[in-house]
Amino acid sequence: MPRLPLRTMLLVAGLTGASATLCLAEESPPTPEQARFFETKVRPALVEHCTKCHGATKQKAGLRLDNRAGVLAGGDSGPAVVPGNLEESLLVTAISHEDADLKMPPSKKLDARLIADLSQWVKMGAPWPGSDETSGASAGPTPRKGAFTISDQDRAHWAFQPVRRPPVPPVKNAKWLTNPIDGFILAGLEAKGLSPNPTASKQELIRRASYDLTGLPPTPKEVETFLADRSPTAYEDLIDRLLDSPRYGEKWGRHWLDLVRFAETNSYERDNPKPNAWRYRDYVVRAFNRDLPYDRFIREQLAGxxxxxxxxxxxxxxGYYRLGIWDDEPTDREAAFYDGLDDLVATTSQVFLGLTVDCARCHDHKLDPIPQKDYYRLLSFFRNINHYRNGGPTDEQPILADDEARNSYARLLRERKQQANAIQIELSALESEVRARLEQEQGGGVGFRQADMDDLHYRFYRDTWDLLPDFNVLKPEETGTLRRPFFDLSPRTRNEAFGFVFEGVLIVPEDGNYTFHLDSDDGSRLSVAGQMVVEYDGIHGTGEERTASVALAKGRIPIRLDYFQKSHGLGLSVAWAGPNFTRRPLSLTDDAEKAPDLAQLMQSEAKRILGPARAERYQQAKLALKELEKKVDPASMALCITEAGTEAPETFVLLRGNPHVRGDKVEPAFLEVLGGSKPAAPTLPPGAKTSGRRLALADWIAASENPLSTRVMANRIWQHHFGRGIVRSSNNLGLQGDKPTHPELLDWLAAEFIAQGWRLKPLHRAIMTSSTYRMSSKPNEEALAKDPINDSFWRFEMRRLSAEEIRDSILAVTGALNLKMYGPGVYPEIPPEVMAGQSQPGKGWGKSTPEEQARRSIYVHVKRSLLTPILESFDVPETDRPSPVRFSTTQPTQALAMLNSGFLNQQAGVLAARLRREAGEDTAKQVELALKLITGRPPAEADAKRGVELIDTLRSRYNADAGEALRSFCLVALNLNEFIYLD
Incomplete structure (x- = not known):
């Protein structure tokens, strides 16, 4: 029998419209077992393999698989799932790769286990816990149709309301309350007929708190001290000590780096390094350690x-602005430019505001009240920034600690320029004297090839243009230094479709007006002292020279020439004239080639004409000038933002997001649903080099009146203590995001955050000293039946350690951990077979000493195309976009990494050496110490006995020597579940 789409079947049965809806809606809520199955098997599979292309921000073929309504509605091919019917469910057909035209994922078939799980879910009736309706319809809004309007209902959305401190609700079991947080949690539990779990043991609490605040296990000594402390404030004192630890900034700074897509390379094929990106990472660690107020933290990153x-x-x-991916060879440069701006809109809106404003790039937002114009209004705040160029003066600035240092550096640069100009004036005078004498001796009329330029470099490009491009954002094919002090096209490798940028120093002999002449085939632009003097752009031939005059002061002045050649011809002529000299060439000509070189004549004739003393002075002055030309390093450089000036370019809506099709012009303004006000005109200080727009945006985001900023951050803090946020979709508080399970608690936390001066540490303290945080993670059958996914927080959730925590804990228990802070990234050893998988194997991965390799994972160099294997195996996040949540997968490569990797086996040997050093040669004492280090508690007698028996068996049955047997035991102990799971 041919397969019929679900809608066709309903039509045949006479069930259309409301009847069809009712037919699908007659389902019971998921059972606890179904909910558990979905949350542990189905949702992780959909998130990992499907929602990248069929989720909130992208719906290929019109299909969305991140909510039940989308799954049932399906896409262009019809419903993805027909509950209970495998044969009619296109999702099952697609993942099974049975149909050659319908294979998902297209590149690789899913594991048989995942296919079986998804098939079983369909058989169950596709239950989806957490949906608003019994039919399983999505909790998200209905897609918008027709003319875009923002309704009163939109504006009434909970996240758009002002933050107000709600009263703590009354509860029956008031004795359980430690602080207001507990009142909100207990009220919800009592309403559902649930009770909170008992308090965790002190043993569990010190390990939990240590990992939550520092990312490291407590030492045996710290555990013993805490367990022995009978003070009523022992736990509170522990929290204060951990918050004061420098390890706190390393742990919580890592959470922030996940959000801002931190990496130290550009991605794409070459994946070249971003200069000094590590300084941003260090800034974040320092900011968390000193508890920098979050509103200041926002302002510094957006407009520091x-x-x-x-x-x-x-x-x-x-440096926040420079962390995204960057294509050094884009096919469409205009599109790449707007992709870079889109990355900033997406990151800024999701991280600071918890909204997916980037969904409105091509059209009005489908679900949230964000018109397309809002996207481009937000984009316009960033429109004036200099596009990333992978280094150079628009990407890097000197780091100077204070005004005194900055003034001193500026003074040094001025002094060096003045000295260089003074030396150049002296050199020019001596050269003029020699030139005049030689002309007199040779009867006049002899032309000399004079060096009017110095320190001349070039960048060569291959491409086709109709107008001069912005070469600064393009990757040159080749760079070099010109042999002669003239603009010269000879370094080219082709005669068509190429471009040059020449940069150097123009030697101006005296104050006065100078005339420049420019002729080219095709476009060219001459700039002197940073200002365009004459331009001859477009496609044309030579023969129509253009001129322009400009007043210049004597000395050494920067000069630049941009040039491109498309086809059919080749030509460049640049010349100048000024006081006391007629036209002289700045580009290489046949006459200039034939003329005697004045620089060479100075070598041979200066002593005769000037005399020995003055000739020696000439040579000394040349050397002094070279010394002054050396780059001044004020201390170090920082990757940072710069702008193109005080006037920002215009911003237009791009129709369908196409950068080549402009729509209406827009001005900077804030989101319409939040009032849509325009920023006040900025008051810029004298000498300003920016538009002031970014500061206006930062002030709006960091204002106490903004209803989103504090809610978003309070939710993130809660998330990292409890494993999930009060709003699970922590980067999306909009209409399509998850609803808060405890909205009043979220508002209380946000209000408390503001009241505490936007500081994180008081909020940590309030959360961690609550009875809610101190609950046990033990299961409770009644609670599991009523609330299987712990929406009501009836217990503390057990969690696996993060990738960095696992690696750092291994180094900590073996005694190898190096707690040195800050500085350039370190390079752990990576196996050659992993390196071989790179497009350019080994490129960009340095070597670090063993001591440096043993530093905390936050200091490991982050190369987008080459993640450290032990971190990648345990779900370190991707770095191309914000990662608000760490997924915790269970996969074979993790076991292989923990048992077979060189890193684990090497660290097992280090741990064995520590045991021998601290416990002597007594096997029982070695085992006891190992288990105490790894589990954070004294081992049970049975556990210790098993460890001794393992070592004895390895020695007797497998003839392992004592050292190898102990190392093997250490490897097994490092693989204990108790080591990498936290109660």
Whole structure:
């Protein structure tokens, strides 16, 4: 029998419209077993393999698989799932790869286990816990149709309401309350007929708190001290000590780096390094350690360079803008430019506001009240920033600690320029004297090839243009230094479709007006002292020279020439004239080639004409000039933001997101659903080099009146203590995001956050000293039946350690951990077979000493195309986009890494050496110490006995020597579940 789409079947049965809806809706809520099955097997599979292409931000073929309504509605091919019917469910057909035209994922078939799980879920009737309706319809809003409007209902959305501190609800069991947080949790539990779990043991609490605040296990000594402390404030004192630890910033800074897609390379094929990106990472760690108020943290990252009295830290903070991926060879440069801006809109809106504004790039937002114009209004705040260029003065700035250092550096640069100009004036005078004498001796009329330029470099490009491009954002094919002090096209490798940028120093002999002449085939632009003097752009031939005059002061002045050649011809002529000299060439000509070289004549004739003393002075002055030309390093450089000036370019809506099709012009403005106000005109200080727009945006985001910023951050803090946020979709508080399970608690936390001066540590303290946080993670059958996914927080959730926590804990228990802070990233050893998988094997991965390799994982160099294997195996997040949640998978490569990797086997040997060093040669004592280090508790007698028996068996049955047997035991102990799971 041919397969019929579900809608066709309903039509045949006479069930259409409301009847069809009722037919699908007659389902019971998921049972606890079904809910558990979905949350542990189905949802992780959909998230990992499906929602990247069929989720909230992208729906290929019109299909969305991140909510039940989308699954049942299906896409262009019809419903993805027909509950209870495998044959009619296209999802099952697609993942089984049975149909050659319908294979999902297209590149690789899912594991048989995942296919079986998804098939079983369909057989169950596709239960989806957490949906609003019994039919399983999505909790999200209905897609918008027709003219886009923002309704009163939109504006009434909970996240768009002002933050107000709600009263703590009354509860029956008031004795359980430690602080207001508990009142909100207990009220919800009592309403569902549930009770909170008992308090965790002190043993569990110190391990939990240590990992939550520092990412490291407590030492045996710390555990013993805490267990022996009978003070009523022992636990509170523990929390204070951990918050004061420098390890706190390393742990919580890592959470922030996940959000801002931190990496130290650009991605794509070459994946070249971003210069000094590690300074941003260090800034984040320092900011968390000193409990920098979050509103200041926002302002420094978005507009640190525009803040009054901005210091070096504020400048480093703007490295935030430079962390995204960057294509050094884009096919469509205009599209790549807007992709870079889109990355900033997406990251800024999701991280700081918890909204997917980036969904409105091509059209009005389908679900949230965000029109397309709002997207481009937000984009316009970033429109004036200099596009990332992978280094150079628009990407890097010197780090200077304070105003005194900055003024000193500026003074040094001025002095060096003045000295260089003074030396150049002396050199020019001596050269003029020799030139005049030689002309007199040779009867006049002899032309000399004079060096009017110095230190001349080039960048060569291959491509086709109709107008001069912005070469600064393009990757040159080749760079070099010109042999002669003239603009010269000879370094080209082709005669068509190429471009050059020449940069050097123009030697101006005296104050006065100078005329420049420019002729080219095709486009060219001459700039002197940073200002365009004459331009001859477009496709044309030579023969129509253009001129322009400009007043210049004597000395050494920067000069630049941009040039491109498309086809059918080749030509460049640049010349100048000024006081006391007629036209002289700046580009290489046949006459200039034939003329005697004045620089060579100075070598042979200066002593005769000037005399020995003055000739020696000439040579000394040349050397002194070279010394002054050396780059001044004020201390170090920071990757940071810069702008193109005080006037921002215009911003237009791009129709369907196409950068080549402009729509209406827009001005900077804030989100319409939150009032849509426009920023006040900025008051820029004298000498400002920016538009001030970013500071206006930062001030709006960091305002106490903004209803989103504090809610988003309070939710994130809760998430990282409890494993999930009060709003599970922590980057999306909009209409399509998950609803808060405890909205009043979230508002109380946000209000408390503001009341505490936007500081995180008081909020940590309030959360961690609550009875809610101190609950046990033990199961409870009644609670599991009523609330299998712990929506009501009836217990503390057990969790697996994060990738960094696992690696750092291994180093900590073996005694190898190096707690050195800050500085450039370190390079753990990576197996050659992993390196071989790179497009350019081994490139960009340095070597670090064993001591450096043993530093905390936050200091490991983050190369987008080459993640450290032990971290990648345990779900370190991708770095191309914000990662608000760490997924915790269970897969074979984890076991292989923990048992077979060189890192684990090497660290097992280090741990064995520690045991021999601290416990002597007594096997029982070695086992006891190992288990105490690894589990954080004294081992049970049976556990210790098993460890001794393992070592004895390895020695007797497998003839392992004592050292190898102990190392093998250490490897097994490091693989204990209790080591990498936290109660």
């Amino acid at each position: 360079d525009e803040l009054p009295g901005a210091d070096a830290e504020a400048l480093i903070a703007t």
